[in-house]
Amino acid sequence: xxxxxxxxAGCADRPNEDWAATALPASGQGGTxxxxxxxxxxxxxxxxxHSVPWFTARLGGSLLELxxxxxxxxxxxxxxxxxxxxxEAHGPSCDLSHVRTPQATVVMARWGEQEIExxxxxDSVLLFGMSDGTVRPLVDDRxxxxxxxxxxxxxxxxxxxxxxxxxxxxxxxxPSVAARAVTGRTPLTDVRTVAxxxxxxxxxxxxxxxxDWVDCLAVLRxxxxxxxxxxxxxxxxxxxxxxxxxxxxxxxxxxxVCVTL
Numbered sequence: 001x002x003x004x005x006x007x008x009a010g011c012a013d014r015p016n017e018d019w020a021a022t023a024l025p026a027s028g029q030g031g032t033x034x035x036x037x038x039x040x041x042x043x044x045x046x047x048x049x050h051s052v053p054w055f056t057a058r059l060g061g062s063l064l065e066l067x068x069x070x071x072x073x074x075x076x077x078x079x080x081x082x083x084x085x086x087x088e089a090h091g092p093s094c095d096l097s098h099v100r101t102p103q104a105t106v107v108m109a110r111w112g113e114q115e116i117e118x119x120x121x122x123d124s125v126l127l128f129g130m131s132d133g134t135v136r137p138l139v140d141d142r143x144x145x146x147x148x149x150x151x152x153x154x155x156x157x158x159x160x161x162x163x164x165x166x167x168x169x170x171x172x173x174x175p176s177v178a179a180r181a182v183t184g185r186t187p188l189t190d191v192r193t194v195a196x197x198x199x200x201x202x203x204x205x206x207x208x209x210x211x212d213w214v215d216c217l218a219v220l221r222x223x224x225x226x227x228x229x230x231x232x233x234x235x236x237x238x239x240x241x242x243x244x245x246x247x248x249x250x251x252x253x254x255x256x257v258c259v260t261l
Contacts, residue, residue: 001031006225007255008233010200018198018255019056019104023068032067033257035107036060037124037198039170042154047098049091055102058086059171067110075108075119079171080178087173096173099158103172106181107196111261116188121181122170125202127217128186129193135214140182142168193260195220200254201229207244208235217258225256 001024009016017038024031036059038052062082066073073081087096095101105122118138120126126138143151146167151157161167169180195217199206205216210231219228232254239245 002260003257004220004224004259005255005257006229007253008200008226008229010249010251010253015051015053016253016255017052017056017104018200018253019053019060020196020255020257021060021064022257022259023064025068030110030112031259032064032110033108033194033196033259034060034063034067035124035196035198035255035257036063036104036171037122037200037253037255038102038104041100041102045098046100046102047095048101049093050102052102052104055086056104058089059083059104059106062086063106063108067108071112074183075110075117076178076181076183079106079108079119079121079181080175083171083173083175083178087175090173099162101172103163103170105198106171109194109196109259111188111191111194114188115185116191116194117183117185119181119183121177122168123199125197125199127193127195127197127213128191129195129217129221131190131192135212135217136186137213138182138184140168188261191261193217193221193258195256195258197257198253198255200252201225201232201256203232203252203254204228204235207248208232208239210235220256220258221260225258228256229254 019036036056038056066078105124107124108119120140128136
């Protein structure tokens with residue numbers, strides 16, 4: 001088994017809000033992968049004394065612990081419990097009902113001797129490189145299904161779409177959101193490679209259209225996560241007229257993990 005991971009902050013004067021980790025059991029059988037993309041709040045009050053990196057570290061640490069030690073729990077149950085634990089770690093001055101309380105997208109994969117489980121919440125991406133040579137993207141496409149222009153106004157997004165039915169969901173302070181995640185199980189013999197990417201890394205495919213998911217996974221396997229992120233940065237720098245990026249950040253935090261089983 002080979003595991004490669006790279007992460008690059010979007011801006012030198014801001015902390016990286018992504019979080020990623022993998023773990024293998026002492027027996028050498030199976031493993032787990034966790035990837036979070038912290039949601040950058042707009043300037044102003046978010047009701048909380050804690051930063052997004054504080055939140056992703058707390059949530060990610062709990063997800064890693066429970067997914068590695070509690071095989072009796074489903075990934076949805078692990079996400080719900082980890083959200084609950086993280087919410088309890090906030091102090092009394094934190095307003096966890098605030099729509100912009102610290103939150104993150106979530107990708108999880110856990111494999112054993114027979115199968116691999118997955119969970120995806122919001123717009124980070126999980127890729128399975130299958131034994132027949134195909135690539136299976138596992139995504140939560142709620143954001144893609146919103147009407148064009150729906151995300152243009154922050155106030156409207158927060159009032160009508162963020163963590164609301166008919167909109168999209170992220171892991172924040174409500175454990176019940178775990179039931180909204182995209183989940184499934186796949187026979188382990190069908191999967192050769194597992195890759196997880198935050199949307200700063202998926203720009204290579206989703207924003208700049210340099211290749212499809214098959215091509216993206218090929219870059220990860222042949223050149224590594226750092227090379228993929230490097231390609232994204234070159235494309236971002238070249239988009240001086242902001243034809244592709246438009247209103248998006250020039251550089252976003254970018255993280256990619258590739259596991260060859």
